[in-house]
Amino acid sequence: MLTRDHAIREFSGGKVHPDRLTVKRHPRYPALAAAMMRAYRTGAGRTRQELHQAIEKAFAEEDDCPPKRIRAFCKILDDYSEFDTAPKAWQTRREVLRHAAPMHPLARASGNVFQRDEKAAKQEIAAALARPWPEIERDYFADTPGQHRLRAFAGPKEPAALLSLYNLAQTQVALFDAERLTLELTSGYKAALRAIKFSRLVHDITRVAPGHYRVEIDGPVSVIRETSRYGASMARLLPVLVRLRGWKLCAVIKARGWRGRLALELSPETGLKAPPGAAPEFDSATEEKFFEKWGPEPRDGWTCHREGEILHRGQKVFFPDFIFRHADGRKASLEIIGFWTPEYLRAKRETLQHFAGERLALAVRDATKADFSDLGFPIFPYRETLQPKAVLAWLEKL
Amino acid sequence: MSGALPSGSPGTITFAEGLVRFHSAEGVHACPPGDAPWTWDARRGWWVAEAQHYPKLQIQLNEDPGQNGILDEVPKWKEVHFSKLELPPLHSYQSAAIAAWKAAGHRGVLALPTGSGKTVVALSIMAEAGCSTLVVVPLLALMHQWWERIRQHLGYEAGVIGDRQFCYRPICVTTYESACLRMERLGALFKLIVFDECHHLPGRVRGDAARLCAAPWRLGLTATPDLPAGRSEEVGALIGPVCYRLAVADLEGDTLAEYEVQKLSVDLTTDERARYDELGRLIRDYIAERRRDDPKFEWQDLQSAEVKDARARAVVRAQRERQAIEDRAEGKLEVLEHLLGKHPQIPTLIFTGSNRMARTVALRFLIPCLLDHCGKSERRDILGGLRERRYHAVVANQVFDEGLDFPSAKVAVVLGGQSSPRQAQQRLGRILRPAHGQTAILYEVFCRDTGEVQRSRARRHTDAYARSRHSRILRR
Numbered sequence: 108m109l110t111r112d113h114a115i116r117e118f119s120g121g122k123v124h125p126d127r128l129t130v131k132r133h134p135r136y137p138a139l140a141a142a143m144m145r146a147y148r149t150g151a152g153r154t155r156q157e158l159h160q161a162i163e164k165a166f167a168e169e170d171d172c173p174p175k176r177i178r179a180f181c182k183i184l185d186d187y188s189e190f191d192t193a194p195k196a197w198q199t200r201r202e203v204l205r206h207a208a209p210m211h212p213l214a215r216a217s218g219n220v221f222q223r224d225e226k227a228a229k230q231e232i233a234a235a236l237a238r239p240w241p242e243i244e245r246d247y248f249a250d251t252p253g254q255h256r257l258r259a260f261a262g263p264k265e266p267a268a269l270l271s272l273y274n275l276a277q278t279q280v281a282l283f284d285a286e287r288l289t290l291e292l293t294s295g296y297k298a299a300l301r302a303i304k305f306s307r308l309v310h311d312i313t314r315v316a317p318g319h320y321r322v323e324i325d326g327p328v329s330v331i332r333e334t335s336r337y338g339a340s341m342a343r344l345l346p347v348l349v350r351l352r353g354w355k356l357c358a359v360i361k362a363r364g365w366r367g368r369l370a371l372e373l374s375p376e377t378g379l380k381a382p383p384g385a386a387p388e389f390d391s392a393t394e395e396k397f398f399e400k401w402g403p404e405p406r407d408g409w410t411c412h413r414e415g416e417i418l419h420r421g422q423k424v425f426f427p428d429f430i431f432r433h434a435d436g437r438k439a440s441l442e443i444i445g446f447w448t449p450e451y452l453r454a455k456r457e458t459l460q461h462f463a464g465e466r467l468a469l470a471v472r473d474a475t476k477a478d479f480s481d482l483g484f485p486i487f488p489y490r491e492t493l494q495p496k497a498v499l500a501w502l503e504k505l
Numbered sequence: 506m507s508g509a510l511p512s513g514s515p516g517t518i519t520f521a522e523g524l525v526r527f528h529s530a531e532g533v534h535a536c537p538p539g540d541a542p543w544t545w546d547a548r549r550g551w552w553v554a555e556a557q558h559y560p561k562l563q564i565q566l567n568e569d570p571g572q573n574g575i576l577d578e579v580p581k582w583k584e585v586h587f588s589k590l591e592l593p594p595l596h597s598y599q600s601a602a603i604a605a606w607k608a609a610g611h612r613g614v615l616a617l618p619t620g621s622g623k624t625v626v627a628l629s630i631m632a633e634a635g636c637s638t639l640v641v642v643p644l645l646a647l648m649h650q651w652w653e654r655i656r657q658h659l660g661y662e663a664g665v666i667g668d669r670q671f672c673y674r675p676i677c678v679t680t681y682e683s684a685c686l687r688m689e690r691l692g693a694l695f696k697l698i699v700f701d702e703c704h705h706l707p708g709r710v711r712g713d714a715a716r717l718c719a720a721p722w723r724l725g726l727t728a729t730p731d732l733p734a735g736r737s738e739e740v741g742a743l744i745g746p747v748c749y750r751l752a753v754a755d756l757e758g759d760t761l762a763e764y765e766v767q768k769l770s771v772d773l774t775t776d777e778r779a780r781y782d783e784l785g786r787l788i789r790d791y792i793a794e795r796r797r798d799d800p801k802f803e804w805q806d807l808q809s810a811e812v813k814d815a816r817a818r819a820v821v822r823a824q825r826e827r828q829a830i831e832d833r834a835e836g837k838l839e840v841l842e843h844l845l846g847k848h849p850q851i852p853t854l855i856f857t858g859s860n861r862m863a864r865t866v867a868l869r870f871l872i873p874c875l876l877d878h879c880g881k882s883e884r885r886d887i888l889g890g891l892r893e894r895r896y897h898a899v900v901a902n903q904v905f906d907e908g909l910d911f912p913s914a915k916v917a918v919v920l921g922g923q924s925s926p927r928q929a930q931q932r933l934g935r936i937l938r939p940a941h942g943q944t945a946i947l948y949e950v951f952c953r954d955t956g957e958v959q960r961s962r963a964r965r966h967t968d969a970y971a972r973s974r975h976s977r978i979l980r981r
Contacts, residue, residue, distance in 0.1 A: 248868075
C-alpha cells in the first residue's frame with residue numbers, strides 16, 4: 108500500500124480526484140509501464156537502490172511525471188517483489204569488527220606509529236574469515252533496505268495491469284483521510300459485509316430494500332478526532348469492493364490544509380480494476396480455527412456454515428459468523444466476539460439488542476472485559492480457541 | 506457506561522478513549538462546565554472534549570462554586586511514595602528551573618543544554634510530586650536509560666510500555682510511538698507527564714500523546730527550544746510555554762567540559778571538481794533559460810516545474826549529485842584518517858551527512874556504524890563496545906541526534922550534515938558531557954568552494970559554535 112507521501116490528488120468542485128492514469132490522457136504510460144516491469148523482471152540480484160534508479164531512468168525523458176508518481180511506482184513494484192533482506196549481514200559485521208577493533212586505526216597513507224595499513228589489515232581479516240575481501244565488502248551492508256537484492260518479482264505481467272494497480276493505490280491513499288463513508292451494496296454483498304466485519308471498522312448496516320444494503324462506516328472514536336490508522340483500514344476495503352458489480356461508495360474526506368469537507372465517490376463506473384490474486388484477507392483466526400475444528404461433516408446432525416445467512420429485523424441487519432443447520436430443519440447462529448475497541452463492542456451491542464429472541468449464541472473472549480450477559484443470549488466464554496463441544500451441547504437442547 | 510443519571514443531578518465528567526465526557530440528564534440542553542471546546546456527540550448522547558483540556562477544566566471546577574455538584578471522575582492517578590531517594594545535590598540553575606516550572610502552574614518546557622542534567626531536574630520534580638508519572642522519550646534506547654535512572658535515583662522499578670512490553674506501574678516509561686497509540690486508554694492514569702526531547706511531540710499522530718492525555722501536570726525537556734515556526738506554539742499548547750531557558754555559554758567550565766571547535770577545509774579532487782562544476786553549469790543554464798521567460802523564476806519554483814518538465818527533474822537530480830559529491834568527498838576520508846591517527850586512544854564519534862557516507866566510512870576504517878535501522882543487538886553491541894573501550898570510534902548519521910549517553914567520547918568529527926541549529930547543538934552535545942575536566946574537540950570538515958561553506962557558517966551561528974579556531978589541512 109502507498110503512504111501519504113506518495114499521494115497525488117486534485118481538489119475541485121468539492122471533490123477529491125486521485126491521480127488517475129488512462130491511456131487516452133497518458134498515451135506514453137503503457138510503454139513506461141512495460142519498461143518498469145522489464146527492469147524488475149530482469150532485475151534479480153540487483154539492489155533496491157539500483158532498481159529505483161532504473162525506474163527513475165525510464166522516466167528521464169517524460170515530462171508528464173511528478174516525482175511522487177515515480178516513487179509510488181517504485182513502492183508498488185517493491186510490494187510485489189521478494190527481496191533478500193540478508194538478516195545475517197550483522198553477523199559478518201560483528202566478526203569483522205571483532206578482528207578489526209584491535210587494529211584500529213587503519214590508514215591508507217603511511218600513517219603514524221599507531222596506525223595499521225588498511226590493505227594488509229583487510230587481507231588478514233579476510234584470511235581469518237576464510238572469505239575473499241571483495242565478497243565480505245559486497246555483503247557487509249546487505250541488510251540495509253537500499254542494499255536488499257531482488258530475488259523474484261511477482262507483479263503484473265501486462266502494462267495495463269500495472270497502471271490499474273497504480274490507479275487503485277492512489278484511490279486507496281485518498282481514503283486515508285476519509286472521515287465517514289456510506290456504502291450502498293446491491294450485489295455480492297456477502298463478500299463485502301464479511302470484509303467489513305473483519306476490518307474492525309465501526310459500522311452500521313441497514314437493509315434499504317431486499318437485496319440492497321447500506322453500510323455507514325463511522326469515524327473511529329468520537330466525532331472530533333481523526334485517526335490515520337482507521338483511514339488505512341478503510342482503504343483496505345477497496346480491493347474487495349472493486350471485485351463486485353453493484354456498489355457505490357461515498358466518502359467524506361477531510362484533507363490536510365483544506366478547509367471544509369470534500370467528497371470522493373466511487374462505483375464500478377469509476378473503472379477501478381481488481382488487483383491480481385485473491386482479495387485481501389482480514390484477520391479472522393479465531394473463526395477459521397473454530398470452523399476447522401468443527402469440520403465439514405455434521406456433528407450430531409448439525410452442519411456448520413460460515414457467514415451463511417444475513418438476519419433481518421425490520422431495517423436492521425445482522426450477519427452472524429456461523430449458521431448451524433440440522434438435518435431436521437432446526438437452525439441456529441453463533442457470533443464470535445473477540446476483544447476489539449470499546450466503540451466496536453458498543454456498536455455490536457446496539458445491533459444485537461435488535462435481535463432479541465433470535466436463536467443466537469455469543470462466544471465472547473475474555474467475558475470480563477465485554478459484558479453481554481444482559482442481552483439474553485447464551486454466552487460461551489473462551490480464551491484462546493473456542494471448542495465446538497460447548498456449542499454442540501447448546502444446539503442439542505434447542 | 507451511559508447509564509441513566511438521576512434527574513436533577515448536575516452531571517458527571519469522566520475520561521474515556523482519550524476524551525473527557527460530560528454526561529447529564531439534560532443531554533444536549535445541558536451546559537457543559539468550564540470553557541473547554543465541547544462538542545455534542547449526538548450519536549452517543551453526551552458532550553466530549555479532548556482530554557488535553559481537562560487541566561483547565563479541573564481548575565475551573567474547583568474555583569466556580571456555581572458548578573459545584575458536577576462529579577469529576579476523571580482522575581485515576583495515585584500517590585507514589587519513594588522509599589530510597591538518592592538524588593545528587595542540585596546546581597543553582599537546576600533549582601531555578603524547577604522553581605520556574607512550579608511557578609508556571611506545574612506546566613511548561615525547560616530548555617537546558619545537553620549534558621546539563623535535564624534528567625536530574627525531571628527526577629527531582631518527580632520525587633517531590635510523588636504521584637503517578639509517565640515519562641515519554643523518543644527512542645527505545647533512551648527509554649531503557651530512563652528506567653535505569655529512575656531505579657538508581659528514586660529507588661523505583663518503573664513500568665515499561667513499548668518495546669513489545671506492556672507492564673503498567675504508577676511510574677511508567679514509554680516512547681512517543683507507544684504513547685500516541687495507547688494514550689486513549691492511559692490518559693487518566695497519570696497526574697504528571699514528562700516529555701523528554703519534547704521537540705518530538707508536534708505532529709498530527711505524535712501530538713496525540715499529549716492531546717488525549719488528561720494529566721494536569723506537564724513537563725517538557727529539550728536542549729533545542731528553537732523549533733521551526735508554528736511548532737513551538739504547538740508544543741506550548743500541548744505542554745505549556747518555555748518557562749526556563751539556559752544557553753550553552755552560561756554553563757561552560759561550570760558543569761560541562763571545556764570544548765574547542767576546529768574547522769578543517771578540504772579541496773575536491775580534480776575529477777570531483779570537474780563533475781561538480783559541470784553539474785553547476787547545467788543548473789545555472791536551466792535557471793537562466795527559465796528566467797528569460799519568467800524573470801521571477803527562483804530555485805524554489807523548481808519543485809512545481811518538476812511535475813511537468815523532465816529537464817527540471819534532471820536539474821534537481823544534478824543538485825542532489827552535487828551535494829553527494831560534497832558529502833562523500835575523498836578528501837574528507839583522508840582528513841578523517843589523519844584525525845583517527847592523531848587521537849588513536851580517544852573515543853571518537855563521527856557524524857556524516859548521509860547513510861551512504863556513514864557506510865563508506867565504516868567500511869574504509871572498519872569501525873561500527875550506527876544507522877537508524879540497526880537492530881537491537883547491534884545497537885547494544887556498538888554502544889556497549891564504546892563504553893567498554895572495545896571500540897574506539899563509531900560513525901553515524903541521523904540516529905545520533907538524540908541524547909544517548911556517551912560519557913567517554915571526547916572527540917567528534919562532523920563530516921557533513923544539515924545546517925539547522927538544532928542538529929548542530931545536539932551533535933555538539935555529544936562531546937560536551939562532563940568527564941574528568943578533559944577538553945573535548947569537535948572537528949568540522951567541509952569542502953572548500955562549495956555550498957558546504959554556507960552551511961558550515963549557518964552551523965556556527967548557534968551559540969555553541971561562537972568561538973571557533975580555524976586550521977587548515979593541505980591536501981597531500
